[in-house]
Amino acid sequence: MATFVLVSGSHTGGWVWDEVAAPLRAAGSEVYAATLTGMGERRRAAGPDTDLETHVQDLVDLIDSIPAAESPGDLVPGDLVLVGHCYGIHPVLGAADRRTERVARIVHLDAGLPRDGDTALALAPDRTVRDRVAAGREGGDGDDWRIPPPPPDEPERWGGTDGVPEAALARLARLAAPQPLGTLTRPLRLPHADALAALPATGIFCTANGSGIALVETLVENGLPGSEALARPEVGFFELDTGHWPMLSVPDALAGVLLRAAADEGHRVTAKKSARPAHLRRFLLDVPADAPGGGRERTDRTTLYFPRAEEPRPAVVLVHGGPLPAGTRPTPRDWPVFTGYGRYLASLGAVGVTVDHRLHGPTDYARAAGDVAEAVARVRAHPSVDGERVALWFFSGGGLLLADWLAAPPPWLRCVAATYPVLAPLPGWGPVEPRFRPAAAVGSAGGLPVVLTRVGRERPEIAATVEEFLSAAGGGGPRVEVIDVPLAHHGFETADDAGPEAAERARHAVDRAVRAVLAEVTAGP
Template sequence: MTAFILVAGVHTGGWVWQEVADRLRGAGAEVYPVTLTGMGEQARAAGPDTDLETHVHDLLRVIDQVDAAEVVMVGHCYGIYPVLGAADRRPERIARIVHLDAGMPRNGDQALTLVPEQALRERLLNRADAAEDEGRIPPPSRDEWHRWGSVEGLPPTVLARLAENAVPQPVGTLTQPLRLSGAVSELPATGVLCTANGSSIAMVEGLVGLGDPRFQVLTDPRVSFFELHTGHWPMLSRADEVAEVLLRAAAGEGHRVSVTVSEQPAHLRPFLMDVPERPRERVGRVDLHLPDAPAEDGSPWPAVVFVHGGPVHPDVRPTPRDWPAFVGYGRYVASMGAVGVTLDHRLHDLADYGRAADDLAEAVHLVRADPRVDESRVALWYFSAGGLLSADWLAAPPPWLRCVAATYPVLAPLPNWGRVDSRFRPADAVRTAGRLPIVVTRVELERAEIAVTVEEFLAAAKECDADVEVIDVPLGHHGFETTEHTEQASRAVERAVRSVLGHLRR
């Protein structure tokens, strides 16, 4: 007999699991949908001292009362914090942890990162005027739930019920750090990823492939994954599928992420074009790929600054400016008479966009100050999640910025990227870009969660009549420059480079 302990996210209670619980019981399982202290129908039980530790003890009491041989703990959103805290103290009782559209919090982490508003997060940390309702955070209104996670798949009546039944969240549950001994890390785990909320198996495999040590644990054979094509509340939008996935997870099924040591990671494979070496100068975090000779008229060169994505862990080697794709782009534009600039900005975590933006601004200043560069002719070219860094420049384009380019970009924070400041929304910033030329390279086989942001950006650009050129890569994937050495992929790169350089020479 398997027992499932189900723990939901912020502002909710055990009631959200009703349909899933019914289906699991119909399959012969024991089910314990938990309403934590201060949540759901227990809202009035919250006091000024209700915190994460309170919720951990709630779950310990449930675990100790369960007689089933196998206990599977399921944490959704915030629920994964008390789930991990309790499982860490009763590891001998737990058969598997299921992260249902939930992160991978570690010892010392706070659930505060789930709060979508930076200003509110800062107030909560200071505990001064932190929240209304005597130390509790009011739930979002019906029209604001999407800011806490995608509501895709929820019929209007269900979304209304979610909003009506939501209760204030005790502040201490979000601000108290999670305490783990390490015992929970030895337990089998399953990640259930909701693609409409910005997660996918492809994204996990991409993070593992980058060599980020934080994600190497995901290659453990005891770790499995499933995808659900819905938003952040799958128990309300896809109850049947959730129940099926939980039963399969308990049985040890699911996709495994593996890394073949002998196989070269995708981002370290050769650039799709054979571009001869060019002189390269390194200044701090910035590399300059230089043309072989000055312009015929002796004028300074224009420059193209290539901005990598991420997050990239600081220990990853080689760093992005030495990845074949960026070296290839730098050399390519240098061969055509422009300075190709690559840099290592410090986007090591989703909360680092502000710091990465500062690094980019510093690099641009350095490049424009170089006497070999024409300070009035610079283009910025963004890749993948680096696309969010284009927002500042689109919002108020300086006169020297002749073009913004973006290749397989993320152009709006994904729904589960709560720690990203709202300032980094190119899909909004494009409305004030005026007639600044924008070149977007779009891959046909883009990850669904990223493709949505590109379409949102293009729709906004169309509404404001922005100057956008779209270059499509048929059958292209994210990161195609090192994985798809095809004629159509090479043509797309050639066309994009010529378009950007054309804007620089006008």
């Protein structure tokens, strides 16, 4: 039988696990529901110096107090299953790093994958907390070292409360405690990160927040940095059809999943060892490297592909998606999909521009928007560019960056394009500034043309954002040309596993989108 140590998210204590602990114990497991300093009945134990390290030490002390099993059996290498929900994964990882030999498995319950040096603040679902910290207004009532819990009538600030009964919501509001600020702002330190990374692990997705096993499979298939850890044979995954607080909404189902996780069950994601990551596969149009004829120019964040021309030419700036891990190599502007688009645009007479921006997490959109705006300004000032004829083309998660340009389109912006875009923050993304809502901004776009490429095999949560945008644009907004690719999926321009018919349709769609953008950027006076 397993021994579980349960650690909940912000503002809560061990009480939140009551309805999960009962069925776990009934199944023969031991259960220790942690209440960290400042939380639950220990709310008066916190002070201004309470921080993440305090909570890590709380768990280390708890682990040391639990007698080691004489024969851990199948629970190797240790005897404890540590479960971290939301914020709770930070102290769980910190304690596991210090007591690796006691840990049989780490369970990420609707929680992220923080690394050494990360702060919990970066993943906080409550945007208000981030705003206050950034502005230096952590308190407001003289109690500047604690963050009060969100109001019960604002479920999005709790990370989503789908499925939680009214009585449980009332209890959550009644028992929630202020969170010591230092627990969110002190970086997580993992001096034994390699040993920690080798431990068995389980991820449990709460699918009402929009993420699931399919997302992991996409990350692994695309070979993005860090995704190889998700394909280890010691890592399993489960899904629960509920919101961010499953211990309150589906406690029995959660208990069952935890028991299965402890027994080393769960869906395994496997990487195709011989396959090249999808984002590094060949661009589907055959564009020779020397096709433009005008060469290229590389700067810190941009690469410009020039046509053979004497006079300045219009430019199309290609904005990649994300969020992508910092340190991704090669960087997106050198991925075949973007170099392919850039060269193809140049072969047709425009300056194709690829850009690197710093969208590494959902909270980075403002920084990425600044990177893009700076790159556009430099491109417009280039002597080989007609600065009065520019188009911006957004891909995937970069679609939210479209909002700024829709809200106040400058006269030199002749067209915007979006390919398999994310046009609203996805469930579970946490804090994204309200300004990055293309559907809300599209009403201010006037006559700015929009070319939108929509794939038929899109993830449902992304497809819903596209439909929301099109609905908003249809109410007297800009002219939108929709290019449908029914047999295509996200990132289809470099897929090499499509049949002949799908591949031909994909090539036609890319060519049509490029020519539609060029028609707008070169039209009129």
